[in-house]
Amino acid sequence: MLTGPDGTEITLPTELAEALEFVADAFTDGAAVTLSRHERMVTTQEAADLLGVSRPTLVRMLDHGLIPYDQPGSHRRLRLSDVLAHQARCHHEDPATPR
Template sequence: MSSSAAEVTVRPGLDGLAELAELLAAGPGPLTLRAGRRCAAVPPELAVALRAAVTALQHGEAVTITPHDALLTTQEAADVLGVSRPTLVRLLESGALPFTQPGRHRRVRLEDVLAYAAAHRRGGTG
C-alpha cells in the first residue's frame, strides 16, 4: 500500500506467536497490556483486531495494518477485492469506485475499496 507512514506489515513465523495465540484464545474478556510497571486496558475493538491478526499469522498469512484513508495503487486495490487489475480499472472507469489521478496513475482510497467490497457482499450495487 503506497502512501502511509503508519502502515505496518507483519509476516508469519514470529517467535512467541503460539504463546500469544494461546493467551488471546482464553476468551473474549478484557485484555490488559503491561509494560514494566505500567498497564492499560485494551479497548474491545482493538482486542478483536489483535485476535484476528494473530489467527491470520498462525494460518501463514501476512497481516497489514493501514489507515482507511490510505491511497492504493490499482493493483493493490484489485488485490484487496480479489479481482484482476483490468477488472478493477473497468470498475473505476464505470464510476463504481471513485479514484484520483494525480499524474499518470490512478489511486483509490482503501476506505472506498472496503465500502465497495462490503456493499458487494451484501448484494448491493457498490
C-alpha cells in the same frame, strides 16, 4: 510504555513511541506541532487484489464510476475505505437481485 494519570500503563508500538518522543522534543524546543490524519491510499493492483479481480477489471470498474479514485499524475490511487466499502456493498448484495 505510556502511563496515564490514573496509573494505567499502555505498551506503545515503536513507531508511536518515536512519534511521541519527536513531539515532546519539539514542545521542549518551543516549536509548534501539527498532526493530521491521512486516508490510506492503495494502488490499482492492491485494490484489485483486495477485491479478488484482475487489475484490468478494476480499471473498468473505475471507468464506470463504481469506485471513486484520484489521479494526481499518470497513476490512479484509491482510498482504502472506498475499496472496502465497495467490497461490503458487493458482498452483501442479494444474489437474486440483478445488477
